[in-house]
Ligand code: ADP
């Protein structure tokens with residue numbers, strides 16, 4: 001995902017405001033508390049002036065001391081409450097962004113997932129969103145309260161002595177010009193640092209997803225270098241950003257010191273000529289001192305926003321990936337619902353504009369009920385047929401229909417609730433075996449589970465497992481064999497009572513006994529449901545009601561085993577080799 005893809009994207013502050021809007025009232029409360037904190041601080045120099053003048057005119061100072069203590073306590077209390085409210089609101093903004101991104105990523109089109117690194121997307125949800133916290137508190141609120149405090153302080157300074165204010169502002173304008181050069185550099189470095197975190201996430205995902213292969217290939221050192229390089233790149237860019245942020249902060253600090261000295265010199269001269277009193281000079285110097293904090297706040301807000309907007313841009317890119325419409329899941333078919341029919345009519349399809357066509361006008365008709373086997377060499381486009389039926393992708397030309405209705409007219413959840421899909425390398429998710437089975441139908445009752453376990457011959461396995469159905473499997477539990485995994489996937493699909501079962505048969509994963517059992521299961525299911533099988537075994541193919549022979553993105557022939565052996569040389573050859581060489 002390059003930044004050039006999103007040149008037309010709206011500015012990042014609009015995205016930020018979208019996340020902030022639901023919390024605007026608490027944010028305003030927090031900002032108000034900060035302002036009050038600032039205001040109490042702002043009154044202190046005035047009280048100090050009273051106090052000094054009282055002292056120099058031999059008046060009692062009890063009143064002034066009392067007011068001063070009150071202000072200091074109010075300042076601390078308001079400050080504490082304010083920072084709690086702000087931090088809490090900022091966390092809510094992060095939460096909002098994480099929820100929005102998570103929901104969006106679950107809806108991503110498979111096309112989008114094909115072309116992005118999952119690890120990088122993960123970094124966008126976990127790491128980039130974290131930066132919104134500082135953007136909300138430091139940038140948004142900092143800019144608001146810092147800016148207001150700045151204006152208020154300047155007004156107060158003008159009231160105390162306009163001449164000294166002029167001196168102060170001159171110094172600030174010079175410093176502001178320098179800052180204008182520094183600040184954009186922070187943004188560039190931050191963006192590169194966050195991108196490097198994304199690269200690291202992608203590399204981690206790649207390595208952890210194939211750790212056995214990495215180890216077996218003795219590639220640890222090379223993979224380690226990839227990871228370290230990404231970590232170092234993030235370090236390098238973050239250090240660059242830190243360097244510019246420090247330069248910005250110190251430029252502001254230096255400007256204030258210079259302002260302080262200049263005011264002291266010019267103010268001293270004015271006291272000497274009798275233009276102002278000492279109390280006025282002290283009050284003004286205190287204001288210069290107080291100016292420091294809102295100026296640091298505004299500079300901090302701007303520099304922080306540079307880091308944050310780099311993260312916002314990465315979040316925005318993720319939110320512009322193609323996604324499916326948001327929709328509630330549709331109810332599963334009732335028991336005994338009518339089987340579905342499927343048809344392809346001159347379907348042309350390629351996975352991306354820069355890739356070759358995978359389907360060059362595929363046409364076939366599968367009536368409701370019965371079993372249809374898809375056979376053909378690896379790469380013929382069989383798995384792609386299933387992906388198009390699930391509408392993971394849309395055909396470029398031609399029409400796919402289910403129940404005679406163009407898939408484009410189906411609501412996606414309705415379509416998918418009608419289908420049970422067993423992927424070629426069907427994954428077992430980490431969690432219990434029960435969770436795996438109920439993934440597609442959490443409401444399935446115990447009776448249904450028992451029946452499905454029996455038909456998929458998983459009952460024997462469950463009896464052997466230490467905690468039965470509650471045994472943890474997959475990533476962090478008992479590992480299942482290839483054949484067991486496939487049967488779990490079939491059981492999972494069957495529990496959805498599908499009107500259409502898509503079974504992408506894994507090659508040579510089942511032993512002879514289980515293969516026979518599964519064949520019976522599929523034959524059973526095919527009596528009440530439409531079953532499409534990508535088949536690699538002669539035994540599966542021979543019992544199909546019809547066979548679709550595919551080759552190089554075209555349907556070569558359709559018929560029964562007997563017809564095809566006699567009529568199609570490719571099929572005859574595949575049958576002669578027992579289909580075994582046709583993995584894929
Ligand atoms: P089969 O299941 O018959 O072996 P597939 O339908 O899986 O064939 O693949 C057909 C062609 O499409 C192959 O050349 C394969 O490389 C390509 N292909 C499959 N999936 C993708 C994808 N996600 N992105 C790009 N190309 C793909």
Ligand code: MG
Pocket residue numbers: 382383384424504534584
């Ligand atoms: Mg395949």
